[in-house]
Every structure is written in C-alpha cells, then in structure tokens.
Amino acid sequence: MLKNIIIISLWLGSLGLQHIAAQENIHPTEKKRMISPEVHANNSVTFRVYAPHAQRLSVVGNWMDRNATAGAGKQAMQKEGSYWSYTTGALPSDLFLYQIDVDGAVFNDPLNVYQIRDVNNTFNYFLTGGEQAAWYKVYDVPHGTMSTRWYKSPTLDKTRRLTVYTPPNYEAGKGKYPVLYLLHGMGGDEEAWPSLGRVGQILDNMIASAKVKPMLVVMPNGHVSNTAAPGESSRGQYPIDFFTPDVGSGKMEESFSDIIDFIERNYRVKKQKAARAIAGLSMGGSHTLFISSYLPQTFDYIGLFSAAFKMNDNAENPVFRDFEKNLVRQRDDGYKLYWIGMGKKDFLYKTGEQYRELLDDKQMKYTYYESEGGHTWSNWRLYLTEFLPKLFRNN
Incomplete structure (x- = not known):
C-alpha cells in the first residue's frame, strides 16, 4: 500500500x-x-x-x-x-x-x-x-436542522436510514407541521436531495422570505435492498450500484407506510391528508405516482419531477397490477395539486407525454411545467423551488 x-x-x-x-x-x-x-x-x-x-x-x-x-x-x-x-x-x-x-x-x-x-x-x-x-446559498437567516434517523420497517424486516429536515425553531416550539416526502432518483440515496438538491438552503431561504410554509421534509432511501447510503451501513464500503436489484420491484411503494408511521410517531406533524405531500425525481417520480395512487387517501399534494413510469415488467405486484383502478380512486378521493415538471430535452420526455395522456383519459387534473434542458439536477432543484410555494397554503 x-x-x-x-x-x-x-x-x-x-x-x-x-x-x-x-x-x-x-x-x-x-x-x-x-x-x-x-x-x-x-x-x-x-x-x-x-x-x-x-x-x-x-x-x-x-x-x-x-x-x-x-x-x-x-x-x-x-x-x-x-x-x-x-x-x-x-x-x-x-x-x-x-x-x-x-x-x-x-x-x-x-x-x-x-x-x-x-x-x-x-x-x-x-x-x-x-x-x-440565490435559493441555493447560505444566508444569515434562521436555519432548520438536517438530521439522519434510523427507522424500523416491519414490511421489509429491516432497520433503515432516512434524512429529515425540520424547520427553524422546531426544537424550541410545540406546534405541529405539514410534511413533504421527497424521493431521489435511481442513482441516489438519502443524501442526494440534501447535497445535490440543496434542500436545507432552499427551505431556509424560502421560509425566511415567507414564500413557503414551514414544513418537515423527509428524504428516505429508495433502494430497499440497501439500508443506507454507501459507507453508512453494515455493508461497509461496497461498490455503488446504479441499478440495484429492487428497482421496479414495488417494494418501496409497498413499504412506504412504514416511513409515514415512523415520522408521525416521532415528530410533531399534522396527520391529515391535507398536510402531506409527496414528490420525487426520475425513479423517485415513479415511486411517487405509484405510492400516491396505492395510498389514495394519504396525500393531497403530488409532484413528479422528470418522472419515470413503470421500471420493469413486474405486473403481479398489486402496486402495478391495479394502478389504473387506483388512479380512479385517487381522482375520486380528491387532491389539491398534481404537479408535473419535465425538461424539453429529457430522455423521458416521451414517457411523460404518454403518462399525461393516461391522466387525461382518467380525467385526472394536473399542472404541467416544462423547462429547458434535460434529466438534470439543475431542473430538479428548479422544480422544487416551483413546487414548494404551492404546498399547504391553507394549513
């Protein structure tokens, strides 16, 4: 050596x-x-x-x-x-x-x-x-707290790691807050949105400028075959895989209630549908659209950032098998915002067009935002700054 x-x-x-x-x-x-x-x-x-x-x-x-x-x-x-x-x-x-x-x-x-x-x-x-x-920089404003937590997932029979942003003065207060569950893409983990996505800086600055309501942001690890980001689990310093075996299995969607249960047991959060949002990029966008339809009475705000659709041909999983029926249930149960962002040069652009056609067919109302560029963090940070001000305005 x-x-x-x-x-x-x-x-x-x-x-x-x-x-x-x-x-x-x-x-x-x-x-x-x-x-x-x-x-x-x-x-x-x-x-x-x-x-x-x-x-x-x-x-x-x-x-x-x-x-x-x-x-x-x-x-x-x-x-x-x-x-x-x-x-x-x-x-x-x-x-x-x-x-x-x-x-x-x-x-x-x-x-x-x-x-x-x-x-x-x-x-x-x-x-x-x-x-x-300017949203991505640190200024002399009140700061929230970014922490990593381990939670038990009974569905997966694992203890897993996630990242939580709590807003300024959360620790000193007694009030309850709404929650955004924010999901990463195929190459990411629970560290992606805090680092590449600048979530802490964006939230601090937008809360200080009164553009968004104070909220918690929960950023889990979407690869259920891993318990934590590379080097942060008992697997040690393993080679990092982009396409892990769990991608498209439906296990993330099936086990997502475990994450919600952990947050609502351990943090001062509002537990109503109107106080929950979910959004994700790429693979996390796929997770978001399937989770929100699989749990149609759970989220009032849904955000798809350069979203993938079905990640493999696992048609037997109920998350995928009953998807169109679940979409109709989601529509009938109602929601406040279904927001879709896509770059003009994104390799998933056609996938996005086809998905919006499905939403049109099911008479699902949505807001569409089209940007320049492609499948990039530049767009996903932009989408987050566009999406956040639309959340929880009446909460």
Missing part, C-alpha cells in the same frame, strides 16, 4: 500537481494565492490549475453539451507560465459540477475544497450569482 501511495505521489508530482494538499493552496514559488474557480460579476468563471509539466488540460463541466460532436463536453485550458487557465462565457444562475482533465486523467480541482458525491463519483461545485442560485 505504501509503495502504491509513493508511486501515485511521484506521478502527480511529475504533472506539477504537488500542491494538492499545500496549506492555503499557495505553491512555494508563487507570491500570491490563486483562486479556482473564480466567479465574476457577469457569471463568467475562471479556472486555474498549477501544472507546469502537463501537456494538455481541460475543464469538464456539466454546463457543457457532452452529447454533441467530438471534442464537446470539455474546454481546453491555456498555459500561462506554470498555471493553466480557462474562462467561461456568462453562465446561468445555478449550481454547477466540474472536474479537470490532465493529459487524459480526470481529477478534482486541487484549489477547490467544495465537493459533492453523485452516485459513485465526486465532483467540485460552484454557484453563480442571480435569482435562482
């Missing part, structure tokens, strides 16, 4: 990346601290990397079109002395992920300590200025 560490260190040194762990990110030969990324007033962004011996550096960012012609998806950096740099054009108001390509090997930016895990990769991130990204 020590031999491998030495070899890796020598290789990084040959590229001129020796200062990865240097205090203050100042190379001994430099007179001033270099900043990367540097977000400018017009939302252009400059990246800098110290790599005097490298032959080719590029920035690889999620704002670039990786599905275009060869060479797209990354932008070449220019060498200036010992440093390489690249400045973007003006970017939209958002949170962005990126990495640095050094002679064909991809690294995180050694000058940027801010990182996020997405499925089985970690990326650097930064926020630009502007109205939308």
Whole structure:
C-alpha cells in the first residue's frame, strides 16, 4: 500500500500537481494565492490549475453539451507560465459540477475544497450569482436542522436510514407541521436531495422570505435492498450500484407506510391528508405516482419531477397490477395539486407525454411545467423551488 501511495505521489508530482494538499493552496514559488474557480460579476468563471509539466488540460463541466460532436463536453485550458487557465462565457444562475482533465486523467480541482458525491463519483461545485442560485446559498437567516434517523420497517424486516429536515425553531416550539416526502432518483440515496438538491438552503431561504410554509421534509432511501447510503451501513464500503436489484420491484411503494408511521410517531406533524405531500425525481417520480395512487387517501399534494413510469415488467405486484383502478380512486378521493415538471430535452420526455395522456383519459387534473434542458439536477432543484410555494397554503 505504501509503495502504491509513493508511486501515485511521484506521478502527480511529475504533472506539477504537488500542491494538492499545500496549506492555503499557495505553491512555494508563487507570491500570491490563486483562486479556482473564480466567479465574476457577469457569471463568467475562471479556472486555474498549477501544472507546469502537463501537456494538455481541460475543464469538464456539466454546463457543457457532452452529447454533441467530438471534442464537446470539455474546454481546453491555456498555459500561462506554470498555471493553466480557462474562462467561461456568462453562465446561468445555478449550481454547477466540474472536474479537470490532465493529459487524459480526470481529477478534482486541487484549489477547490467544495465537493459533492453523485452516485459513485465526486465532483467540485460552484454557484453563480442571480435569482435562482440565490435559493441555493447560505444566508444569515434562521436555519432548520438536517438530521439522519434510523427507522424500523416491519414490511421489509429491516432497520433503515432516512434524512429529515425540520424547520427553524422546531426544537424550541410545540406546534405541529405539514410534511413533504421527497424521493431521489435511481442513482441516489438519502443524501442526494440534501447535497445535490440543496434542500436545507432552499427551505431556509424560502421560509425566511415567507414564500413557503414551514414544513418537515423527509428524504428516505429508495433502494430497499440497501439500508443506507454507501459507507453508512453494515455493508461497509461496497461498490455503488446504479441499478440495484429492487428497482421496479414495488417494494418501496409497498413499504412506504412504514416511513409515514415512523415520522408521525416521532415528530410533531399534522396527520391529515391535507398536510402531506409527496414528490420525487426520475425513479423517485415513479415511486411517487405509484405510492400516491396505492395510498389514495394519504396525500393531497403530488409532484413528479422528470418522472419515470413503470421500471420493469413486474405486473403481479398489486402496486402495478391495479394502478389504473387506483388512479380512479385517487381522482375520486380528491387532491389539491398534481404537479408535473419535465425538461424539453429529457430522455423521458416521451414517457411523460404518454403518462399525461393516461391522466387525461382518467380525467385526472394536473399542472404541467416544462423547462429547458434535460434529466438534470439543475431542473430538479428548479422544480422544487416551483413546487414548494404551492404546498399547504391553507394549513
């Protein structure tokens, strides 16, 4: 192991990346601290990397079109002395992920300590200025609490982990609150919405600005074959699977009442249908549409963000077998909001069209919101900021 560490260190040194762990990110030969990324007033962004011996550096960012012609998806950096740099054009108001390509090997930016895990990769991130990204930043406002809890699921015969956001002053008060159950996509877990989705920052800021009612947000792990996020369970540091064996099995939908029971036993929440909402992205959107129809007297607010539909051909599970009948029951029991968001370039766009045709056929009223872009966290954060202000207005 020590031999491998030495070899890796020598290789990084040959590229001129020796200062990865240097205090203050100042190379001994430099007179001033270099900043990367540097977000400018017009939302252009400059990246800098110290790599005097490298032959080719590029920035690889999620704002670039990786599905275009060869060479797209990354932008070449220019060498200036010992440093390489690249400045973007003006970017939209958002949170962005990126990495640095050094002679064909991809690294995180050694000058940027801010990182996020997405499925089985970690990326650097930064926020630009502007109205939308403002919801994702931390300000001097009252803050809620983000906590992880373990709950027993009798249906699954497991103890599982979920994340709960409680609003500012929850611990000091006695009042009861409505609840949003917020579900992640196939590559996610109970850490996805708090990190990539910026749920804590969005709720803090929207509550402080009186755009949303104070509420709890419950973010469970939608992969029932796992009990918790990678590295947080007795399985240890296992390889992260994108498509776990439980996907599309119906087990998440069947066991969801266990999550509601845990929250309503352990938190001061209102227990009426009018005080419960459920929403999810991609696979979590599939979970949402099936859970809300399977439990038609449970949720008054439903949100589908780039929702998948049926994830496999498991037609025998009652969650799927009786779905259209359950939809009719959901319609007849009534609800306050059925909200659907979809990007124009989303690979599930056609799936969304077909699902809305089914809702039309069943005379299910819904609100449709179409955005630019595709199957991205940029859209899902946007949808959350659009969906939240519509919840619990009369509660």
